[in-house]
Amino acid sequence: MHILVLGGAGMVGRKFIERLAHDGQLGGKAIDKVTAQDVVAASAPAATPFTFDAVVSDISVEGGVDDLIALRPDLIVHLAAIVSGEAEADFDKGYRINLDGSRHLFDAIRKVGGGYKPRVVFTSSIAVFGAPFHDKIEDEFFTTPLTSYGTQKAIGELLLSDYTRRGFFDGVGIRLPTVCVRPGKPNKAASGFFSNIIREPLNGEEAVLPVSDQVRHWHASPRSAVGFLIHAATMDTNAIGPRRNLTMPGYSATVAEQIESLRKVAGETVVKRIKRVPDPVIDGIVAGWPRNFNAVRSVQLGFKAEASFEEIIRVHIDDELGGNFVK
Amino acid sequence: MHILVLGGAGMVGRKFIERLAHDGQLGGKAIDKVTAQDVVAASAPAATPFTFDAVVSDISVEGGVDDLIALRPDLIVHLAAIVSGEAEADFDKGYRINLDGSRHLFDAIRKVGGGYKPRVVFTSSIAVFGAPFHDKIEDEFFTTPLTSYGTQKAIGELLLSDYTRRGFFDGVGIRLPTVCVRPGKPNKAASGFFSNIIREPLNGEEAVLPVSDQVRHWHASPRSAVGFLIHAATMDTNAIGPRRNLTMPGYSATVAEQIESLRKVAGETVVKRIKRVPDPVIDGIVAGWPRNFNAVRSVQLGFKAEASFEEIIRVHIDDELGGNFVK
Numbered sequence: 226m227h228i229l230v231l232g233g234a235g236m237v238g239r240k241f242i243e244r245l246a247h248d249g250q251l252g253g254k255a256i257d258k259v260t261a262q263d264v265v266a267a268s269a270p271a272a273t274p275f276t277f278d279a280v281v282s283d284i285s286v287e288g289g290v291d292d293l294i295a296l297r298p299d300l301i302v303h304l305a306a307i308v309s310g311e312a313e314a315d316f317d318k319g320y321r322i323n324l325d326g327s328r329h330l331f332d333a334i335r336k337v338g339g340g341y342k343p344r345v346v347f348t349s350s351i352a353v354f355g356a357p358f359h360d361k362i363e364d365e366f367f368t369t370p371l372t373s374y375g376t377q378k379a380i381g382e383l384l385l386s387d388y389t390r391r392g393f394f395d396g397v398g399i400r401l402p403t404v405c406v407r408p409g410k411p412n413k414a415a416s417g418f419f420s421n422i423i424r425e426p427l428n429g430e431e432a433v434l435p436v437s438d439q440v441r442h443w444h445a446s447p448r449s450a451v452g453f454l455i456h457a458a459t460m461d462t463n464a465i466g467p468r469r470n471l472t473m474p475g476y477s478a479t480v481a482e483q484i485e486s487l488r489k490v491a492g493e494t495v496v497k498r499i500k501r502v503p504d505p506v507i508d509g510i511v512a513g514w515p516r517n518f519n520a521v522r523s524v525q526l527g528f529k530a531e532a533s534f535e536e537i538i539r540v541h542i543d544d545e546l547g548g549n550f551v552k
Numbered sequence: 553m554h555i556l557v558l559g560g561a562g563m564v565g566r567k568f569i570e571r572l573a574h575d576g577q578l579g580g581k582a583i584d585k586v587t588a589q590d591v592v593a594a595s596a597p598a599a600t601p602f603t604f605d606a607v608v609s610d611i612s613v614e615g616g617v618d619d620l621i622a623l624r625p626d627l628i629v630h631l632a633a634i635v636s637g638e639a640e641a642d643f644d645k646g647y648r649i650n651l652d653g654s655r656h657l658f659d660a661i662r663k664v665g666g667g668y669k670p671r672v673v674f675t676s677s678i679a680v681f682g683a684p685f686h687d688k689i690e691d692e693f694f695t696t697p698l699t700s701y702g703t704q705k706a707i708g709e710l711l712l713s714d715y716t717r718r719g720f721f722d723g724v725g726i727r728l729p730t731v732c733v734r735p736g737k738p739n740k741a742a743s744g745f746f747s748n749i750i751r752e753p754l755n756g757e758e759a760v761l762p763v764s765d766q767v768r769h770w771h772a773s774p775r776s777a778v779g780f781l782i783h784a785a786t787m788d789t790n791a792i793g794p795r796r797n798l799t800m801p802g803y804s805a806t807v808a809e810q811i812e813s814l815r816k817v818a819g820e821t822v823v824k825r826i827k828r829v830p831d832p833v834i835d836g837i838v839a840g841w842p843r844n845f846n847a848v849r850s851v852q853l854g855f856k857a858e859a860s861f862e863e864i865i866r867v868h869i870d871d872e873l874g875g876n877f878v879k
Contacts, residue, residue, distance in 0.1 A: 316718065355794065367694045369713065369795045376714040380707050386696065387703040391643065467682065468696045 226254045228458075229298035231284060231330065232305030233261025236407065237348070239268070240451050241302065242277075246270035251300070252459030262293060263305070284326035294333040300458050301394075302346045303330060309352060310414060312374035323377035331384055335393040345385065345396045346457040349470060351443060351515045353379040353400060361519040364472060371513055382470040389469050397457040397465065399523075402445040402475030402530070406541035415510045419444065422480070423487055423538055426498035429551030435504035438481035441516040445475040445530040446540040456528055464526055474530040476537065477517035486534040490542070491550055553581045556625035558611060558657065559632030560588025563734065564675070566595070567778050568629065569604075573597035578627070579786030589620060590632070611653035621660040627785050628721075629673045630657060636679060637741060639701035650704035658711055662720040672712065672723045673784040676797060678770060678842045680706040680727060688846040691799060698840055709797040716796050724784040724792065726850075729772040729802030729857070733868035742837045746771065749807070750814055750865055753825035756878030762831035765808035768843040772802040772857040773867040783855055791853055801857040803864065804844035813861040817869070818877055 228245065232238050238261065245256055258276040261267035267279045283289045284305050294301075305326060312319030327347070334343065352375035353368040368379045382398045389396040407420040411432070418435055419442055425432035445453075453473050465471075478486070488496045531537045542550055555572065559565050565588065572583055585603040588594035594606045610616050611632050621628075632653060639646030654674070661670065679702035680695040695706045709725045716723040734747040738759070745762055746769055752759035772780075780800050792798070805813070815823045858864045869877055 365694050367692050368710075370710070371717065371794060373714055373718070376710050379710050383695075383697070383703050383706050383710075387700055390698065391700070467698060 226299040227258045228300045229260045230302045231262045234263035234267035238304045243270045244451050246273045249274040285321040290330050290333045300344045304348050309374040319373045327381045331388045345394045347385050347398045349378045349398045349400045354515045356513045361517045364522045386469045398470035400472045402443045405444040408545045422499050426495045427550040431498050433502045435507040441479045443475045446537045448540050449530045471523040472520045474520045476531050478534040490538045553626040554585040555627045556587045557629045558589045561590035561592050561594035565631045570597045571778050573600045576601040612648040617657050617660045627671045631675050636701035646700045654708045658715045672721045674712050674725045676705045676725045676727045681842045683840045688844045691849045713796045725797035727799045729770045732771040735872045749826050753822045754877035758825050760829045762834040768806045770802045773864045775867050776857045798850040799847045801847045803858050805861045817865045
């Protein structure tokens with residue numbers, strides 16, 4: 226089979242492709258080829274049992290994906306997007322990439338015709354929800370985003386469902402929790418601290434905690450995020466029905482519980498590397514974010530995430546640190 | 553004030569403009585000018601205390617509304633759309649008019665700048681909901697449309713909220729119930745019979761009832777629909793908050809209750825003009841439609857509809873038949 230990953234140079238895209246390279250197959254079908262599209266060249270995994278192509282292109286340009294879709298990939302994983310902060314700072318760019326880009330992709334697939342009907346996995350976000358919420362957001366709760374990014378993702382979900390209903394492709398939309406612990410360097414995203422306060426102390430570095438201990442948020446590991454993609458790509462979609470967009474499972478933890486889990490897994494010395502520097506701006510932003518979900522459908526449909534924050538930390542230590550950390 | 557009505561030649565648009573001509577003012581402000589845009593020329597009301605312009609144009613064309621928006625209307629009422637059946641039959645046309653058209657409008661307003669921030673009233677539809685439902689659909693129920701038309705309206709709602717949040721205009725989205733009794737001739741819309749079985753018998757004509765007596769649906773009169781527009785155009789939008797799309801109040805009636813109401817208002821002879829000709833296709837379509845709502849927010853915000861189906865019939869007799877019907 227041929228798999229096309231749009232946004233293949235990003236963190237989740239790279240991890241997904243690495244997993245494909247490791248497995249060599251997907252859902253029991255041998256993988257012949259993986260094409261990783263992005264605005265920068267995606268690096269190839271260390272060893273690939275398949276042909277790997279990195280394509281640099283821009284899905285926001287009319288016709289920018291047509292060549293890739295003309296190859297009739299069997300599976301299309303659509304991760305391409307600009308992030309929340311950038312979509313808020315640059316209104317036109319956000320709509321161009323996150324809305325027009327998705328529409329170009331969906332229309333390119335529709336126009337191939339001749340019975341072509343690939344599986345399309347679209348990564349949406351819990352940003353489709355906007356406060357005020359119920360304590361645990363149910364699967365039938367309405368999407369009233371409070372960011373342009375969340376709006377663009379919610380529109381992508383609607384298009385995915387309609388194009389699927391019309392038979393143009395077989396779509397599954399997955400709303401990712403905040404991916405934690407995010408590997409790499411600390412970044413300036415407002416959500417960055419959720420990962421920073423775990424990753425940096427495990428590296429022997431200090432990390433800044435800008436919000437209160439009582440802030441609650443919804444997490445899943447990068448390994449779970451890749452698992453969601455794999456399951457969405459291979460599951461029997463007859464079981465989903467017409468409501469194609471699913472809130473993925475996750476683990477809801479307060480910052481206090483994150484810290485307590487770090488203490489249990491790594492000890493007090495590591496925890497002491499967290500410095501409290503309250504930032505009312507970040508506090509205000511985070512106050513509008515979802516805290517907890519009752520994600521019944523996705524669990525019933527076989528999606529799996531971590532059952533504790535300790536598990537999320539252990540996944541990070543295993544997958545990113547080779548099982549070790551700075552004590 | 554200058555009012556622009558997009559889709560001004562349609563039934564609701566015409567009735568809204570007639571009401572403006574009757575009132576001469578809106579929310580206490582004198583009306584200087586009404587511009588009615590549509591793909592066909594809107595006819596002028598009998599007597600207008602304001603300048604009336606009918607403009608023939610196509611909002612689905614890039615730049616197709618820019619000239620109208622450059623006049624900086626104080627209020628924009630956006631009724632322009634192709635209907636559900638046509639959007640389903642012609643995929644491209646539906647997205648071009650109902651999605652691109654709305655986006656062209658919203659972007660044209662955004663690009664005027666210089667502090668221009670008109671009130672925008674967008675007519676959405678209960679078609680944003682798709683079965684299965686709760687018996688009474690709550691204000692926080694999710695939008696999972698089962699038609700391309702409903703998808704396009706749901707996307708319009710998301711754009712309206714985001715453009716409002718960003719300060720480009722002051723938007724209110726109103727989800728209209730099925731407008732009943734619809735004046736004019738019987739049409740082939742699947743929902744036509746809800747009006748046909750009242751209007752035609754009152755005209756001395758036979759009407760076909762294609763579904764069971766137990767079918768339940770959500771109705772408001774054309775007079776109420778115009779009232780919703782007036783209220784959305786004049787209300788204090790600070791009271792709404794960021795969730796700008798509201799399910800309008802209506803009256804939920806079974807077909808049996810519709811017929812019983814007709815009997816009470818007009819008598820048995822009139823009711824006997826309804827002929828039962830079951831049509832499984834229409835039955836199937838109607839089964840996927842919303843039946844009842846718990847529209848709390850719109851009522852709290854001052855929107856008003858009829859409290860009985862008898863009242864809906866009496867509004868029709870008063871407004872369309874000069875108080876008389878064929879006994």
